[in-house]
Amino acid sequence: MTAFDASVEMRPRLVGQRIKRTEDPRLLTGSGRYVDDMAPQGLLHVAVLRSDQPHARIRSIDVGEAFAVPGVVAIFDAGDIAGDFKPAIPTSRMKGYYATPFRPLAEGKVRYVGEPVVAVVAESRYAAEDALELISIDYEPLPVAVSKDDAAMDDAPLLHDEAGTNVIISRTFARGDVDAAIAAAAVVVKGRFRMTRKTPMPMETRSYLAEWDRRRQALTLHSSTNIPGIICDVLGSCLDLPGNRVRVVAPDVGGSFGGKGSLNHEEMLVCVLARKLERPVKFVADRMEDLTAMSQAFDETIEAELAVDADGRLLGLRADVIGDIGAYSIYPWTGALEPVQVVSFLPGPYRMEHYRGRVRGVLTPKPPTGPYRGVGRPSSTFAMERLMDMAARKLGMDPSEIRRRNLVTAEEFPYRTGSGIIWDRSAFQECLQGVCELVDYPALLRQRDAARAEGRWVGIGLASYAELTGIGSRIAVAPGMPINTGTETASIRIDATGAVTAAFGISSHGQGLETTLAQVVADELGCRMEDIEIQHGDSALVPMGTGTYASRSAVLGGGAATKTARVVKAKVLKAAAFLMDVPVDDLEAEGGIIRARSSNATMTFREVAHAVYAQMGRIPHEQREDLVGSESYDPYLGTACASTHLAMVEVDPATFAVTVKRFAVAEDCGRIINPLIVDGQVHGAVAQGIGAALLEEVVHDEGGQLLTASLADYLVPIASTMPEIEILHVEADLPNNIGGFRGMGEGGTIGAPAAIANAVSDALAPLGIEVDTLPVTPDRLFRLVQAARGSARL
Amino acid sequence: MQDQATITLTINGLTYTRAVDARLLLSDFLRHELGLTGTHVGCEHGVCGACTILMDGRSARSCLTLAIQADGATIETVEGLGRMSDLGRVQQAFREHHGLQCGFCTPGFLMTITDMLRHHPLETDDAIREALSGNICRCTGYQHIVDAVRELARERGPLT
Structure with missing residues (x-):
């Protein structure tokens, strides 16, 4: 690999090393501070009465004896707070789109089971929950179309009358003449693929604490969010407060995976109530509330047809996608986020001329879908990678070979896909080759064949994908979305003690950014890592920041850190040059020491800072500058990140349980800041991908009622069901981005479901089974096998 | 429902005597009555294990235990395992x-x-x-x- 910046490469670096995390001591000793750990004086607690109806008009609400419960302070429905806020509107310029207004409590009617209707405020959560039991809501049930297919019908009952339709998103991406390509192809494979609804399920539930400062007439929201800047901006406009009187702080946050990356009803609610009651108000969801009402994910049906020539070269892909976006278009991302990404990314990392992808997003009486780690790409990769294997099977070609023939090669970058995505230099081919070498693919095939000869159901599956990460201002997640996701700002200052404070708009919630950004700043500034405090997760830190999502924080935060540290370093060296009476270019800084190359004379950062700030007249006033800087970074296009996953599975013929015997990942995330952290991100994301492939499923019945409202019903991977994950890092150069970092927080969720689905299909290939729905639970597998055996007997 | 009881228990080597509601969960007692917020609550139905503590030497779910059940018990929580400057x-x-x-x-x-x-x-x-x-x-x-x-x-x- 070539050097990224020669002046930087000369020094011993922290970037690239397995540095232990600075976050850990507090989190390991119970000294972390999550929202529910805070209890300001006078704190009130909110409990929420939620809709038990999927679609109904609220006729009346009877609070009964609820006020008589000791400790109850107030009870609110939508009418009681109607004048206290404006709804949030997730706007978009998409044609035919309707932006559903988003409110703290349901107004007039309810649109999903779990939607907040009444809020009880009490001195304790226990008292608030007691009061909920005494409140009854009289509903007039309205007709429902629970499934997306029913809801998309012309005569379906409307969830939002003002929209005039349930189909509020409709887009088509096309290039070339796909119909002709399919008609003329040697081989055509098709399928109807579905990843069912899932929930992000972070370990910390959604938690919000709002405090109203009567003196300043200002609001502070402590929120378990990963987008404090976005929440701050929208609350300011909903509550009609200027930005200097709204502050959103995300303290330690117990994971999100997207579930805490949108505006929530209860998040608005506590703010409205804190201002109204002039007391601190806290809402902490319990697990059932999160499983019921946190934003959910996936839930598209993808009908797709792939045309391939006799040599296995891809000719064209035609797809029709329908996405169930739930009852509201989520703020700020809109309901287009998940289903439109499916169609954008469906052509995958492959060279293919002809493409047409049509997508519709349909309102249904379920919680809104929102961002979930991987956004759209787990589903698109699942469909495309299944088609690749189906085509290979028809051609009698090895799955690795058909991928090798079609993955975009190094000479072809930048490559524009049929949907318009531009893949820039990334190690597409190297990841495929790398993973095959890592596991000794030919030997693995022999192992599989030997097992198969014994009658065992053992299979191998590959999945290749690419994703856009660290996206800059050139690309909007959805057209006309009301926020800018393309820039990040860093603000660095050195104080009179020589301590360095670096503040960001990003918001770490498990990624270890306090460690990785300190590595970057220490390298660039030349100070000691232990002298740096990284601040993040607070809307007041920088003028504009959005948060941490979409694998952006290493790319954008790292870029902003680098640019800003260079500005501050220049000021430090300029002051030192004057103090030491040497030319500035004779100076270098490392480990907190500034050294003159010619004389070996040194000063510490602390000495320079003391001279600048505390010693009057030491530096002439016209030359003296504060040791501060603030720069923003916009990678404009962003980066591409590529990977190939490989899974080997065995299906138990008695229980139909799938065991993952081996799992390997070869991935290119560019220059690695901290290998320990990158490995951890891959492990965790792959675990969620395995969960999506085998276990995790949110089930609503035909009446719109949730059937998976506990962790005994909604299953996630546990230690005894997870395999050891083997990882190969391919650090491909990325010359156009500061630092050479590619984002990598999401990737594992994208490749794993497809790799497992391909492996299970391979294991059951003797029966001719092609997995088309995930999770492939024992129940689904049993039915597939029964059906295959039934048809075999015919 | 509002019955109170006085309990005495030892937590990380310190002895506490408190009057508590009979229905108060041990997890809420630790977190909200004593300020020992290191013990976390992830599901309140005993599946996730985030609230695990040691009660008389063996692991227990503090979200499935009432505070009054811990009367007389010896409890260990994460705060007792070590300090930031001296990790266990x-x-x-x-x-x-x-x-x-x-x-x-x-x-x-x-x-x-x-x-x-x-x-x-x-x-x-x-x-x-x-x-x-x-x-x-x-x-x-x-x-x-x-x-x-x-x-x-x-x-x-x-x-x-």
């Missing part, structure tokens, strides 16, 4: 192996592992994974946690 051995191993990310499930894992190391051989990875299977972590995929426990079990040697 299990905490150190977690840090060295990057066994935590968001940190929310971590106190429960640390308490479970403390119990398992005292009472179980943990000779194989399968045994370690089985021992950890009552705690959910959503960030790490468990691999680095298994690495930490493997090292701790080796260091401890066979149970005597």
Whole structure:
């Protein structure tokens, strides 16, 4: 690999090393501070009465004896707070789109089971929950179309009358003449693929604490969010407060995976109530509330047809996608986020001329879908990678070979896909080759064949994908979305003690950014890592920041850190040059020491800072500058990140349980800041991908009622069901981005479901089974096998 | 429902006497009455293990235990395992192996592992994974946690 910046490469670096995390001591000793750990004086607690109806008009609400419960302070429905806020509107310029207004409590009617209707405020959560039991809501049930297919019908009952339709998103991406390509192809494979609804399920539930400062007439929201800047901006406009009187702080946050990356009803609610009651108000969801009402994910049906020539070269892909976006278009991302990404990314990392992808997003009486780690790409990769294997099977070609023939090669970058995505230099081919070498693919095939000869159901599956990460201002997640996701700002200052404070708009919630950004700043500034405090997760830190999502924080935060540290370093060296009476270019800084190359004379950062700030007249006033800087970074296009996953599975013929015997990942995330952290991100994301492939499923019945409202019903991977994950890092150069970092927080969720689905299909290939729905639970597998055996007997 | 009882219990070596509602959960007692917020609550139905503490030496779900059931008990929580400047051995191993990310499930894992190391051989990875299977972590995929426990079990040697 070539050097990224020669002046930087000369020094011993922290970037690239397995540095232990600075976050850990507090989190390991119970000294972390999550929202529910805070209890300001006078704190009130909110409990929420939620809709038990999927679609109904609220006729009346009877609070009964609820006020008589000791400790109850107030009870609110939508009418009681109607004048206290404006709804949030997730706007978009998409044609035919309707932006559903988003409110703290349901107004007039309810649109999903779990939607907040009444809020009880009490001195304790226990008292608030007691009061909920005494409140009854009289509903007039309205007709429902629970499934997306029913809801998309012309005569379906409307969830939002003002929209005039349930189909509020409709887009088509096309290039070339796909119909002709399919008609003329040697081989055509098709399928109807579905990843069912899932929930992000972070370990910390959604938690919000709002405090109203009567003196300043200002609001502070402590929120378990990963987008404090976005929440701050929208609350300011909903509550009609200027930005200097709204502050959103995300303290330690117990994971999100997207579930805490949108505006929530209860998040608005506590703010409205804190201002109204002039007391601190806290809402902490319990697990059932999160499983019921946190934003959910996936839930598209993808009908797709792939045309391939006799040599296995891809000719064209035609797809029709329908996405169930739930009852509201989520703020700020809109309901287009998940289903439109499916169609954008469906052509995958492959060279293919002809493409047409049509997508519709349909309102249904379920919680809104929102961002979930991987956004759209787990589903698109699942469909495309299944088609690749189906085509290979028809051609009698090895799955690795058909991928090798079609993955975009190094000479072809930048490559524009049929949907318009531009893949820039990334190690597409190297990841495929790398993973095959890592596991000794030919030997693995022999192992599989030997097992198969014994009658065992053992299979191998590959999945290749690419994703856009660290996206800059050139690309909007959805057209006309009301926020800018393309820039990040860093603000660095050195104080009179020589301590360095670096503040960001990003918001770490498990990624270890306090460690990785300190590595970057220490390298660039030349100070000691232990002298740096990284601040993040607070809307007041920088003028504009959005948060941490979409694998952006290493790319954008790292870029902003680098640019800003260079500005501050220049000021430090300029002051030192004057103090030491040497030319500035004779100076270098490392480990907190500034050294003159010619004389070996040194000063510490602390000495320079003391001279600048505390010693009057030491530096002439016209030359003296504060040791501060603030720069923003916009990678404009962003980066591409590529990977190939490989899974080997065995299906138990008695229980139909799938065991993952081996799992390997070869991935290119560019220059690695901290290998320990990158490995951890891959492990965790792959675990969620395995969960999506085998276990995790949110089930609503035909009446719109949730059937998976506990962790005994909604299953996630546990230690005894997870395999050891083997990882190969391919650090491909990325010359156009500061630092050479590619984002990598999401990737594992994208490749794993497809790799497992391909492996299970391979294991059951003797029966001719092609997995088309995930999770492939024992129940689904049993039915597939029964059906295959039934048809075999015919 | 509002019945109160006075309980006395020892937590991390300190003895507390408090009047509590009969229905108060031990997890809420620790967190909200005593300010020991290191113990976390992840599901309140006993599945996730985030609230795990040691009660009379064995791991227990504090979200499925009433405070009054702990009357007379000896409780250990994450706050008793070590300090930021002086991490206990299990905490150190977690840090060295990057066994935590968001940190929310971590106190429960640390308490479970403390119990398992005292009472179980943990000779194989399968045994370690089985021992950890009552705690959910959503960030790490468990691999680095298994690495930490493997090292701790080796260091401890066979149970005597």
